[in-house]
Amino acid sequence: MKQATLNFIVFLFIIGVAKVGFCLSGGELAEKIYNRYDGDDSYFKVKMFLVNENGKARERLLEIYTKDFNGLNKTYIVFLSPLDIRGTAFLSIEHPGDKDDTQYLFLPTLGRARRIVSSQKNRHFVNTDYTYEDMQRRKPFMDEHKIIGQQEFLERPCYILESIPKTRSQYSKRISWVDKNSYLILATDFYDKKNKKVKEFRVEKIQKIDGIWTPVKTTMYDLKRKHKTIMITTTVKYNQGLKDSLFTVRQLESEYD
């Protein structure tokens, strides 16, 4: 009898665990992705390759700085090379609620930072395969999320998350492979308004740095343009105490090419 009771409890526990495991809703998963700890601040030095359909590539070197301001991110990107783009810098500031990010672009030839308007968010960011919209984090409430399956990616168990925009977006949906352990997005397929897959984002290598799982090699492939952007991170630093003043228009305009 005791054994039967014990078996029943174990059975209930297993069911319970399994239920908990499957009970995570799409919305909850999206929250976990959004709130995943990725450092109070971070610094990445990235080598970028823009590869066209003939395999011809252009190479760029850039630095990315991010900082968490009470759960909202500010991102600062500056290009170091090649010379024709050196000094170009970008600042993105997240806002609470459904207010769009404020984005600024500094072009050395213009000599001042210019506000990027929302229509320009559909445009390619300095001819990469990332659009200005791709450069910003989408808040969980901006999409309808649904877990549509599970699959291994990069030899890691992943949830497959479907996200359909509820607010303005250039895409009709995104399907992402999310690492079950770290809640890191390892792959995303982007679909246009005609529900046709137009872009593929793939993490090809991840690395645990300072206890934070970090994608260190990624590819964004634009299926329409047959063009891809490969990003290889050569330097990563977390929690360096980056100053608030780095994430200002003032800093953007003090870049000197």
Added chain:
Amino acid sequence: MRIVVMAVFILMSFSAILNAEPDDQPYLDALKIAELKLAMLNTTGDKDNNDSKAEEIKDDIEGNRDSETNISFKQRLEFRISEDMASSDNCESQHRVDLRYRPTLKGESALSKLRFVSELDVRVAGEYGCCDSTEGEVLVGENFLFLDNDRWNLSLGFRKFTWGKLDKIAVIDRVNPYDMRDFFVWDKNERKLPSFNCALNLLLRDVEVDFIFVPFFTQDKYLFFNSDWAIFGRLKELIEKGSYSQTVKTAVEQIKVADDGDVTKRRLRNAEYNVRIRGQLKDVDFSFYYMYHYNHVPVLGGSKIVKAFLYNPTESNLNALVSQTSSEDRVLRREYNRLNIIGMDFETTFYDWGIRGEFAWFSKMPFLDNHYGLCYKDLLFIGLGADYTFPNDLYMNWQFLEQIVANYIELYGVDRYSHTVVLSLSKSFFDGDLELSIDFVKRFPYDDYLVNPELSYRLTNRTKFIFGGYWFGGSYNSIFGPYTDNDFVYGAFDVRF
């Protein structure tokens, strides 16, 4: 001489291209190097070791900024050949060659937050077809020390600033003087001259304050005579080469423009002060400005008879010049008066549009009245701009500028209300390698205009070829009208190495 100059230009340019490192290096090699760096990163952090810390990878790539000190040297070479398109009986250059070489040394120390920039601006210009000439000059480019701190930064030296929000139009963007010797045929920031100044920037919570002290007044650079782009063009050459008497030729030759020595002397009492307060309210970026300046554009003082001839070179004005003025009268003075400028700008987004504007009040702006005497009037500028990107990536930037003269009396070449429209369109092709653009400026009360279509092709990351043209139209006493005979097409290349 002309052939030698051309040969030197071409040799220098090709040498720059050949010496430049190939930027389209085989992709796989570059990828391999980057992957190697990635592998180095991997060795510093074991996949399963949570406490591992990535060490900084010493990057041998140009432009490494994460080391403590960093010195870089870059060079830029621009070469442009222009060909005059408008047929004219006047004496004017038919061909022109321009070379600009700008070597820049830049250094920064992350530790002491100190940065320096040192730039030279070497220019050679050759004009052929009328009065052949080849001239070279070495200008001081930006040369300054910059001390950067979290809440403040300080710079000292020759530095350029960009104030205001409008593109291609300078309403508030007046901290630096401009080089107008070639009129508008270089971009606004290319025309800007770095003047010696000391600038302090303070970040006070959400508001930023800039003070710029310019200890010595530096005026805009203008040519009055002997150039196609001079204010009075080739008037003197026309008289000299025309069938006029020696008395007339001598009288015209004696016309000179002297500087106002008091103002242009390097004295602290000629200093200029600039203040800007910048912030954000809701979703609108805004700035307020106050500038205590000299008017950088010289205004001519002196004999009205001489000025009447220069601005309106009729037979009767020429006769009056010869008969009613002495050689002393024929020396005009450049005059610069003090101005108080109060201004504001704003920038925001509205749906799919970028919206910006500038407003500025200039006290006591100098003008010429209808009898060529000097008078001073307050002036209000209202500038509005909007930009939009169409779904096919065509970029449109539209700007409107209204100029209003207070207490208006009849002025030479200026109405009470002047409306200017500036329209810029551009579109990129082939991943941004090819860009087509057109700038169009039209001033409505005067019906003068400027059109500048341009095609640029990026051959490599360092080399760009540019083809374009400038067309002008309007009456003789407008801004663009006097240059109608100067319409030209150009071919250029721009190399960075």
